[in-house]
Every structure is written in structure tokens, then in C-alpha cells.
Amino acid sequence: MLRFLTAGESHGKALVAILEGVPSGLLIDFDAITFELRRRQGGYGRGRRMAIESDRAEALSGIRHGLTTGAPIALQIPNKDWENWQKTMYSEHEQPADATGADRPTVTRPRPGHADLAGVVKYGHDDIRNVLERASARETAARVAVGAIARQLLRRLGTDIVSHVVSIGSVAVADPLALTYDDVRAIQPDAPLHCADAAVEQRMIAEIDAARDAGDTMGGSFEVIAHEVPAGLGSYVQWDRKLDGRLAQAMMSIPAIKAVGIGRGPAVASLPGSRIHDEILPPSPPSGRTVGVRRPTNNAGGLEGGVTNGEDLRVTGYMKPIATLMKPLRSVDLTTMLESPAAVERSDVCAVPAAAVVGEAMVAIVLADAAMEKFGADSVDEIVANWQAFSARTSARFKL
């Protein structure tokens, strides 16, 4: 079982993650982890914090001479901004004499849409900072580092994971399912919103600019595509083994994600079966694929019965607008109980492109876990050998 925990506050010393269940013998490419972390920091609409950070994960355990040992992997991502926050965020009882940065006042006006109010109620805090520091999406940097390792395991099984931004506010790509894995793979890494359609992307940028000018924020949606996923991951036999359910939980756990769609997503509820279900046709010409049939459409998004069917896995996440508005909504000051504008923290206007990178990481973690359930979990060589044997058996089954 692949599992992980994270710890760390947005303006604390560092983020940490402990990842358990990575098989032995996986060669870890640290540059690839840094590359993913940098991708998460980018995207049009991000705020000034990202100019301060240059996220990098250091491994504290579980990797020796570049290879995983099978032991838990501890990762640490330092917060460069820590030096500006020590007087606010120190962990000792008394403020250390050498603490740097500003000593900020307590936060007492909860932001609608953030964890602020529910968090102070639940944990009995007076200072909302005790909530917002951990509820912050800064934590997703740790998930991206963990996901980068899961991706490296999946690469050994031939699987690649990409994503693209589908919509920002009311501006959307016309038919995301018409875009192939290759179309999405071809998006330039420096595309401002990582959208597959450059004209739509310009309109999305205008949408973000208008929100910024109005002191507002903007949400949107993104799609994660996993290509060459082994067929047969997940199971239909029990509710908690269905891979669509596991993917939805993982995606919904990303801050601000309010809905998840698989394949055609919510549109399946408004179309007849004849326009939704992906017909099964003989291969022409013989495809050489493991599951040797042709599917002219992929509305199911690569999952039938909660099991991967060999088509591309397609998962969409729907993100609400960020809860920190520069022109704040009405709220209540919890010290006076009088109406007062919500607190304003430095923040982003739109973080949908970053959420897409986090979505890739969460999909990678779920798929790597499911792949190890099917093919073994102790050493990479064993997993790859079992996958190859299964693939050979399956393709033989589909020969005439």
C-alpha cells in the first residue's frame, strides 16, 4: 500500500512528507521532482509568494545512492519565506531572540469560503492564523513531490500523466474530450495557463485580469490524462476498491476542488445511453494493444465498473475561486461580533494551472497504489516482470 502524510504550515520552516510503500530499486530522478515543483509554482494568476519560493525537495531517508530501499521516504521542502515570518510563526514558547521577520497581529475576520470559520470552531482557536496556515494550499507542494516519485514508478509500467486547463470562469475549451493525449503533451511548458487552445487561453487571461482589476478571484477546471495505463487496475467487487471512487476522493482532497468528473463527467446525466457508452469494435488493423479491441469514443474516461479498461484515464477537477478577495466580502470580527470585511492575506487571483499539476500528482499516487495492488509492491523488478507477464497473457487472449 502506498500512503503518505504531510506536515507543515504555509509560513513555517518547511513542508515535510513521509511516503511509505515505495518499492525497492526505483531510481529517483531528483531533477524531475524539482521540475514538477516548479510547474506547480507557475501559471498566470499566481501571486507574489511564488516569486519568493523556488521549491526543492530534499530526501532525508529511504533512498540510497539514488535508489529506493523500500523504507519510508521522508522529503523536506524548505519555505524560503520563513525568514520573513519567524516572529509570527516560531514554535517555541517564547519568541527566540534571533527571530526574523514581522510580528503580525492575530487574524479575527474569517474569509467566506476558507477553512477559517469552521477551523476556529472545531479547534477552539482565537487566532485564525492557526487554521489558515495549515489549510493553505501551500501544502500541495509536498503532494507534488510525493506524486513525482509515484510518476517515476508508473513510468516503469509505460504510463505517462499530463494535464490541461479546460476552463477559467466562463471561458472554456469547446470539447476537452476531443483533445488527445498527444495534443495535451504538445502544450509548451511555458504556456501561461497550460491550455491546449491558444485563442481560448488569451480569453482566459482576460478573465483573470478582469477579476484582478475588480479585487476578485476566479476558479475553473482542469483535466488530468493518464496515458498507457495498465488495464485491470481497481475493482468492481467492493465499494472501496472502485478506482473512480478512489480518484474522486484524491482529487476532492485538493484545496478548493468542489467537483470531480470522469470522462464525460456530469454531462452523462443529460444524454441518452446511445450517446454515452463507448462501443466495442474489432480492431482494424490489429492494434498490438494489450486490450485488442477498438473504442471509437472514450466518454467513460478509461474506467468501466471502477476498473481501468486500457483507454486513456481522464479525470476533471472543478475548482472554486480562491477565498481571499482583495475586495473582501462581508464577514464578522470574532472578537467584537460586529460586521466587518473579511481578512485580506497576500494571495493568488487564480490557481487553476497549479491545481492541475497537483491533480496530476494525486492521480499518479492513486494509480501507483492500484498498480502495486495488481503487480506486487516490494521491488520494481518484480512489479515490472508481473506487469509484463499480465500484458502478454492479456494480449494473447485477444488474438483471433
Ligand code: EPS
Ligand atoms: C501557496 C498557495 C496559497 C498562497 C500561498 C502559497 O495558499 P492559500 O491556500 O493559503 O491561499 O496564498 O502563499 C502565501 C500564503 C503567501 O504568503 O503569499 C502555494 O501554492 O505555495
